[in-house]
Amino acid sequence: MSNEDVRRRDLRALWHPCTQMKDYGEEGTLPLLPIERGEGVWLYDFDGNRYLDAISSWWVNLFGHANPRINDALKDQVDRLEHVILAGCTHEPVVELSERLIDITPAGLDRVFLADNGSAGVEAALKMSFHYWRNVGQPQKIRFIGLSNAYHGETIGALSVSDVPLYRHTYEPLMLDVINVPGPDCFHREPGEDCADVARRQFAHMEQALERHAHEVAAVIVEPLVQCAGHMRMFDPEYLRLLREACDRHGVHLIADEIAVGFGRTGTLFACEQGPITPDFLCLSKGLTGGYLPMAALLTTDTVYQAFYDDYEKLNMFLHSHSYTGNPLACRAALATLDIFESEPVLERNRELAAHIARRLEPLNDHPHVADVRQHGMIAAVELVQDKASRTPYPWQERRGLDIYRHGLTRGALLRPLGNVSYLMPPYVITEEQIDFLVDVMGEGIDIATRD
Structure with a gap:
């Protein structure tokens, strides 16, 4: 097998993600890398x-x-259990992973809901926040606030709270009605300002939006510290501190999308630690399994969990599911990844x-x-x-x-x-x-x- 063999077969069969396929065709100028x-x-x-x-x-x-440690964990798990439905069943890897995620994430996040990928995790967070307010008697809280230049995924809900035109422009007619406010991007600092100054100055836009719309807003969603798909634009942790305080004051949930920045990317295990803040919902994926298998974890508070804990006849349960939720192989890859964090500096x-x-x-x-x-x-x-x-x-x-x-x-x-x-x-x-x-x-x- 050669590079050219694989390229030729690929271009006859595959449609690649986030790609103009003509770039790689006969008239294209980009090399497909087998x-x-x-x-x-x-x-x-x-x-x-x-x-x-x-x-x-x-x-x-x-x-x-x-990685040898993650490889060995998967080899061991594949001979034990490859998958089982997580609705009504459980298994040791998913229980241990949930326990350990609760232990290492910011204090107060006591429940773990699993999904298949980052976009699905964000989608679950949006639905769970909306559904929470419905369950506690505030059904008018149906909107979300997002930041300029944000990216949270490409399913409809996640794309709705995003603000990168390249991804969302075509699908505008399908979008939710989201409130978008200017973010704290430090690239736009003025002479004499540092990034913390920008965060404080720009937070005025968020404060105004919350004062005007808190009665109808379920949650604010933010990528802590780095807007990765938004051209790696960055901001100061001061914004997280101000946002947590304002969400508490206005009675609005805070969703932290750490799908790209979690697990040590920003210098701390989780970017929220630099606030320091605890969000109401923490979305994790990507590095969760060390890059081996798709999985997302949504962590939330016991307060949110209890709003869904009720008699079946009231139909207050969270009806959101994925066939591969809690896949044992992905859980073992994630556990091996956490083992490396625990045993090495x-x-x-x-x-x-x-x-x-x-x-x-x-x-x-x-x-x-x-x-x-x-x-x-x-x-x-x-x-x-x-x-x-x-x-x-x-x-x-x-x-x-x-x-x-x-x-x-x-x-x-x-x-x-x-x-x-x-x-x-x-x-x-x-x-x-x-x-x-x-x-x-x-x-x-x-x-x-x-x-x-």
Whole structure:
């Protein structure tokens, strides 16, 4: 089997996600990358080339490809139980996983509801909040507040509370009626402001929305600290603290979507810890299983749980289900992932790696076409602009970020961009030398991408 064999068969049969397939067809300019296997931070194609996975395969991989500890856990579980319905049945891996998630997440989150993927987890959170208010006698609370530039998934409810036009514009007629407010994006700081100042200034918009709409709002949803699909825009934890206080004061739920930023990505195990806050709903996925199998966990409070705990005849139960909910294989992968966090100094090592990323990226601040170099923990981003002084962006149609991506492939690095933003979100097993390599390749790609 060769790369060309796989490419040819793929293009006859597959429709890839988040992809204009013409880019990869006969008239296209992008190479389809066949992958045969993975090991640690590396992906290997069928022709013997390797690529450093700088983006953790869409932000899911924490401890490297083919991790021996997670592999062994799955091999053991597959001979015991591959799957069983979770409605009316239970099993040891799902019980242990739920117990351990309660133990490690912010205090007060005492119940775990499982789904199949991140979008499904957000969908469940929206429905559960809406249904809670109905069950406690406030059926008028049916709307949600989201932030500008937010992304929460691509099912209809999750897309409704998102605000990235590329994903939602086509489907506007299907959307829920959501209140959208300007967010605390630190990219838009004014001279003399730091990110905490921006958070406080921008929170006025949220306060106004809550004062006006709290009577009809079920929940506010936020991606703590980093809006990943929104071009890796970042904000200060001060906004989380202000938001938690305001939601309590106005009687509105707070949903924290940590699907992309949870499990150590921002420097703490969960980004909410930096508030520090406890949301009413915490959505987790991606890194939950170490990048092995699809699973989402929605954690909530016992107060929410008790609003659904009633006689069957009242029909107050939460009728939301997925066939593969609580899949034992996914649970064992998640437990093995948590074992690694428990037995190894992951967060301490991440802080050292994050400091090294910051040191290596810092010189890019002086590049004439770099408007911003930003970072939260193991997530770092570099934003290209046409004019540095005015921060005028390159026209999106020029797709400059793809020049960095193409160059990266020639050098053995997988640096998939977000528009004109090139970023690093690598597996935690990366070394400082491998970080050096990625930053060098990124810098070379930026020079290529910004040539007139």
